[in-house]
Amino acid sequence: MTRLWNICAFIALANLVALIGLLVWxxxxxxxxxxxxxxxxxxxxxxxxxxxxxAEAQRQAEELEREASLEADSMVGLPASSRWPIDAFTKIQMERQRMERRFRDQLERDGQEILRAEQQLNAERDAFEREKAEYQQNQEQLRVxxxxxxxKQAVKDLESMPAKSAKNLIVETCATGPEGIDLALRWMKGMRQGTRATxxxxxxxAEELKLASSLLKSLAVPSAPGGPAMETPDETSITDASSS
Structure with missing residues (x-):
């Protein structure tokens, strides 16, 4: 404990000496x-x-002083005999001018505040739109x-099934309509050639052979304009697969 106290005292003394040296310099x-x-x-x-x-009190005092100066200036043009007392009409005019000046000042301050609020709102709206677009893009990427x-998992599961079971599933899927046929074609395009041939x-x-012919024709169509045609099993590979 004594050692810790000595260390703290030494550090404090060193800081004091450094501060004194800084002030002297x-x-x-x-x-x-x-x-x-x-x-x-x-x-x-x-x-x-x-x-x-x-500062606010000083600003108000300066404003009152400015108004008093303007009132004094407005009295310069009056004849000496009519400067005091001021008639009621002159008082009304002076009060109206003072109210107009206050109204213009307040209107200018309100306009500046509205402009700042609008700029802040636009900045927040832009930030929200950017976050929204980024969120939608991320969601779309996750969905894809x-x-x-x-x-890929469906194709993998289909390839692991026996050929007859996979055939029955493809036939049933094609029977659901155009969407089912499109899904079956996508499955078969994603398969290995040997599995597809089997x-x-x-x-x-007869119905299955007709469906097989239709699928083979669809698989032979290029996947993109000008791209290579999808490789399809020939009759020999089909015969070999059926005999195995």
Whole structure:
């Protein structure tokens, strides 16, 4: 405990010596004098809120002084005999001018506040639109990735099934309509050639052979304009698959 106290005392003494050295250096180089010290002390003498209220009071006093000066200027053009007392009409005019000046000042301040609020609102709206677009893009990417993963898993499961079971599933899917046929074609395009040939070779009935012919024709269509045609099983591979 004594050692810790000695260390703390040494650090405090070192800081004090450094502070004194800094003050001596600033005084010797002309960077500090009594006036600057007084200004710094006066700067921190009052709380920020008190200083703000004092500035507001000074602004109001300057505004009243300006209004009084304008009123005095408006009286210069009057004859000496009519400057005092001022008649009721002149008082009304002066009061109206004072109200107009206050109204214009208030209107200008309100306009500036509205402009700042509008700029802030536009900035927040732009930020929201960017976040919304980014969120939608991320959601779309996740959806595409999920669909791709599900499709690959479906093709993998289909390839792992016996040829007859896979054939029955494809036939049932095609029977649901154009969407089913499109899905079956996508499955078969994603399969390995040997698995696809085995499934097509397992189609024996007249209806299944007709479906197989239609699928082979669709699989032979290029996947993109000008691209290579999809490789399809020939009759020999189908015969070999059916005999195995």
């Amino acid at each position: 600033m005084a010797s180089t002309g960077r500090i004098d009594s006036d600057r010290v007084d200004r710094v002390r006066a700067l921190f003498a009052q709380p920020v809120e008190v200083e703000r209220l004092a 990735q999920q669909e791709s993963a599900e499709f 499934i097509i070779a397992s189609m024996k009935s």
